[in-house]
Amino acid sequence: MKTITIENAIVLPKGFRAAGVHAGIKKSGDPDMTMIVSELPDTAAAGTFTTNQVKAAPVKVCLKRIRSGKGRGVVINSGNANACTGKGGEADAEAMARAAARAAGVPVSSMYVCSTGHIGARLPMDKILAGIETLGAALSPDGAMNAVRGIMTTDNGPKFGTVRLKIDGKPVTLSVMCKGAGMIEPNMATMLCFVMTDAAVDRKALAAALKAAVKESFNRISVDGDMSTNDTVLLFANGAAGNKPLKPGHPDWKKFDAALLALCQRMAWMIIRDGEGAKKVIKVEVVGARSGKDAELAARSVANSLLVKTSWHNDYPNFGRIMDALGYSPAKIVENKVDMAYDGKLLVKGGLRTGIDVEAIKAVQRQELFTIRINLNLGKGASHVFSCDCAHAYIDINI
Amino acid sequence: MKTITIENAIVLPKGFRAAGVHAGIKKSGDPDMTMIVSELPDTAAAGTFTTNQVKAAPVKVCLKRIRSGKGRGVVINSGNANACTGKGGEADAEAMARAAARAAGVPVSSMYVCSTGHIGARLPMDKILAGIETLGAALSPDGAMNAVRGIMTTDNGPKFGTVRLKIDGKPVTLSVMCKGAGMIEPNMATMLCFVMTDAAVDRKALAAALKAAVKESFNRISVDGDMSTNDTVLLFANGAAGNKPLKPGHPDWKKFDAALLALCQRMAWMIIRDGEGAKKVIKVEVVGARSGKDAELAARSVANSLLVKTSWHNDYPNFGRIMDALGYSPAKIVENKVDMAYDGKLLVKGGLRTGIDVEAIKAVQRQELFTIRINLNLGKGASHVFSCDCAHAYIDINI
Numbered sequence: 001m002k003t004i005t006i007e008n009a010i011v012l013p014k015g016f017r018a019a020g021v022h023a024g025i026k027k028s029g030d031p032d033m034t035m036i037v038s039e040l041p042d043t044a045a046a047g048t049f050t051t052n053q054v055k056a057a058p059v060k061v062c063l064k065r066i067r068s069g070k071g072r073g074v075v076i077n078s079g080n081a082n083a084c085t086g087k088g089g090e091a092d093a094e095a096m097a098r099a100a101a102r103a104a105g106v107p108v109s110s111m112y113v114c115s116t117g118h119i120g121a122r123l124p125m126d127k128i129l130a131g132i133e134t135l136g137a138a139l140s141p142d143g144a145m146n147a148v149r150g151i152m153t154t155d156n157g158p159k160f161g162t163v164r165l166k167i168d169g170k171p172v173t174l175s176v177m178c179k180g181a182g183m184i185e186p187n188m189a190t191m192l193c194f195v196m197t198d199a200a201v202d203r204k205a206l207a208a209a210l211k212a213a214v215k216e217s218f219n220r221i222s223v224d225g226d227m228s229t230n231d232t233v234l235l236f237a238n239g240a241a242g243n244k245p246l247k248p249g250h251p252d253w254k255k256f257d258a259a260l261l262a263l264c265q266r267m268a269w270m271i272i273r274d275g276e277g278a279k280k281v282i283k284v285e286v287v288g289a290r291s292g293k294d295a296e297l298a299a300r301s302v303a304n305s306l307l308v309k310t311s312w313h314n315d316y317p318n319f320g321r322i323m324d325a326l327g328y329s330p331a332k333i334v335e336n337k338v339d340m341a342y343d344g345k346l347l348v349k350g351g352l353r354t355g356i357d358v359e360a361i362k363a364v365q366r367q368e369l370f371t372i373r374i375n376l377n378l379g380k381g382a383s384h385v386f387s388c389d390c391a392h393a394y395i396d397i398n399i
Numbered sequence: 400m401k402t403i404t405i406e407n408a409i410v411l412p413k414g415f416r417a418a419g420v421h422a423g424i425k426k427s428g429d430p431d432m433t434m435i436v437s438e439l440p441d442t443a444a445a446g447t448f449t450t451n452q453v454k455a456a457p458v459k460v461c462l463k464r465i466r467s468g469k470g471r472g473v474v475i476n477s478g479n480a481n482a483c484t485g486k487g488g489e490a491d492a493e494a495m496a497r498a499a500a501r502a503a504g505v506p507v508s509s510m511y512v513c514s515t516g517h518i519g520a521r522l523p524m525d526k527i528l529a530g531i532e533t534l535g536a537a538l539s540p541d542g543a544m545n546a547v548r549g550i551m552t553t554d555n556g557p558k559f560g561t562v563r564l565k566i567d568g569k570p571v572t573l574s575v576m577c578k579g580a581g582m583i584e585p586n587m588a589t590m591l592c593f594v595m596t597d598a599a600v601d602r603k604a605l606a607a608a609l610k611a612a613v614k615e616s617f618n619r620i621s622v623d624g625d626m627s628t629n630d631t632v633l634l635f636a637n638g639a640a641g642n643k644p645l646k647p648g649h650p651d652w653k654k655f656d657a658a659l660l661a662l663c664q665r666m667a668w669m670i671i672r673d674g675e676g677a678k679k680v681i682k683v684e685v686v687g688a689r690s691g692k693d694a695e696l697a698a699r700s701v702a703n704s705l706l707v708k709t710s711w712h713n714d715y716p717n718f719g720r721i722m723d724a725l726g727y728s729p730a731k732i733v734e735n736k737v738d739m740a741y742d743g744k745l746l747v748k749g750g751l752r753t754g755i756d757v758e759a760i761k762a763v764q765r766q767e768l769f770t771i772r773i774n775l776n777l778g779k780g781a782s783h784v785f786s787c788d789c790a791h792a793y794i795d796i797n798i
Contacts, residue, residue: 052723083722324518352485353483
């Protein structure tokens with residue numbers, strides 16, 4: 001298979017329009033509302049959502065709609081999460097959907113809703129509803145960049161990407177926009193991600209492909225171990241490209257599937273790279289675990305340890321803290337079997353420091369990206385998680 | 400039962416001697432070795448140790464000895480944890496015990512060993528063995544304060560306390576010294592704690608009482624969610640007071656048991672109060688959980704959330720982050736049943752903010768100690784954990 005080229009641009013696929021505006025929710029004056037709409041009535045939709053037991057009102061609204069496997073668009077506000085807002089908050093989210101559907105000229109049942117920002121306050125519905133009117137009027141095939149800006153919160157920059165493919169010989173576009181920097185943990189992060197494609201895709205295949213892609217992208221990053229109430233990934237496929245519906249068995253299915261995964265991984269990468277206050281990305285790879293589950297538990301224990309993350313901020317390889325985090329993970333660990341390599345340089349063998357020059361490891365840890373590969377030497381289970389260092393700036397952002 | 404008075408002093412019980420010296424392990428010149436010895440051959444000993452799968456060499460040595468229920472003393476070094484040091488490290492720990500036993504004139508099998516400090520480097524055994532010689536010569540009934548200083552690492556101050564009781568009408572002393580500030584998590588912390596008493600206590604009763612006391616003290620605090628490789632609590636009871644051996648059924652058993660618990664709780668309190676960089680102690684109390692286990696899981700999820708801890712550094716009550724942490728805990732949570740009160744002031748009722756003036760809650764959160772009581776309203780399970788805020792200083796200490 002050819003390497004997938006992700007363009008550092010956001011081009012809406014055929015039949016999509018988008019807009020982003022400042023509705024007055026953020027005091028900064030930055031864009032704080034976004035709408036994305038597909039013009040085609042028969043647009044398939046798939047979604048994955050936070051597994052937090054405390055779900056924001058818009059997530060509850062999305063969960064009701066996603067069972068249909070269909071959807072025409074989504075309206076998003078940033079600056080307020082509409083979480084922990086009870087029945088009133090749910091009514092607000094439904095009112096957002098109603099107003100957005102009317103403004104976009106699509107059925108209410110096909111309009112999704114997302115919110116991101118502070119938890120625990122009701123939405124300023126007057127501003128929201130006025131913003132939706134403006135959004136409806138501003139929808140445009142060229143509105144993607146404004147739309148990206150409207151979903152940002154603590155992000156240092158916009159996160160997006162586009163892949164162009166040929167499916168049945170016809171040009172197909174997949175484009176993605178995403179936000180997220182903090183509150184990033186296993187099983188979805190405080191993140192919103194919207195993928196649009198003009199490919200025609202079978203609904204069931206679309207849902208399965210998205211689930212698999214999310215598992216290998218957003219669910220493999222951890223900024224601070226805090227799983228959000230609002231996490232949402234939505235994927236719309238409107239079929240405007242005119243290909244035969246994609247599903248496993250279609251000769252171009254794997255190409256599409258790989259492009260979707262690549263886009264999700266790029267977005268996950270951009271989130272972790274933008275981890276609040278972080279300067280480095282660390283891939284924690286665990287191999288030789290008793291099982292895949294054990295490998296994941298061990299990797300997450302290391303990736304989420306505050307002491308380990310703090311040590312990454314510096315360049316000294318504090319492998320003892322990693323051993324400690326392995327030891328208290330629920331995964332089976334045998335101390336004198338553990339090997340640990342930094343970008344291939346073996347620092348720990350059989351639980352003990354090797355004779356390697358610490359300066360060689362410091363050089364690895366000074367990089368913006370490096371891999372710590374941990375071999376538990378107990379079996380064949382393997383997994384990995386991307387993490388980042390923890391610095392003062394994390395506290396400054398969240399205080 | 401009378402209130403237990405804990406003297407803010409450390410007085411060794413009859414028949415104990417102690418010393419603390421600078422052996423040259425710490426570059427600062429601060430005391431870095433301690434020895435405590437009981438003069439009576441028939442001294443009972445009980446201990447609890449880290450549950451981390453990666454155990455430091457001295458913990459392995461202690462685990463071998465503690466089964467006897469007996470012990471005459473302990474030698475401790477700070478500045479180096481002797482963890483992740485393999486068979487060589489275990490041999491070093493045994494050599495420490497041998498040298499200390501000889502210097503104190505007690506059997507090798509009765510000498511315990513503890514280490515605390517950096518992980519992953521071998522002990523400087525020349526300095527350690529020379530230090531043990533000095534300790535042996537310095538052992539004194541008045542050596543407790545020096546001994547306390549010898550076990551400190553990142554502690555801002557020494558941690559100790561003494562309780563005096565009458566057992567069988569005879570004066571009995573319990574005294575304790577303790578160290579610990581960071582790497583504090585459920586099921587033991589990076590902490591060392593030594594309790595000495597001249598009471599005669601049945602060995603089985605001693606072990607059971609210590610286990611229960613640790614559960615309700617050290618296992619209820621969390622500074623950073625990182626469980627150490629070296630955690631140790633040791634309790635020596637030498638019977639010098641001449642009472643009839645204490646055990647359940649003895650008329651003074653409850654008095655002794657309560658004093659032991661009070662001392663452990665005081666030390667746990669001093670550790671959390673000294674949480675690296677922290678300015679506040681927060682009691683996270685969960686009631687109304689489906690079970691006691693659920694209550695504990697929910698309390699720990701809140702107490703360990705980096706986002707929650709960061710928010711406590713400020714005075715604004717970011718209850719949404721607490722709801723979020725409850726939601727991703729393994730405990731059953733129903734959002735619209737959750738009540739939350741700050742020192743009795745109800746901020747959340749049925750999952751929603753009450754109309755209470757935020758200034759009243761801010762005043763609570765500005766205090767150095769406050770309680771957040773969370774009622775899940777799902778059952779009768781209750782538990783609590785003490786946590787602290789997270790500030791820049793934590794990172795400065797651990798970078």
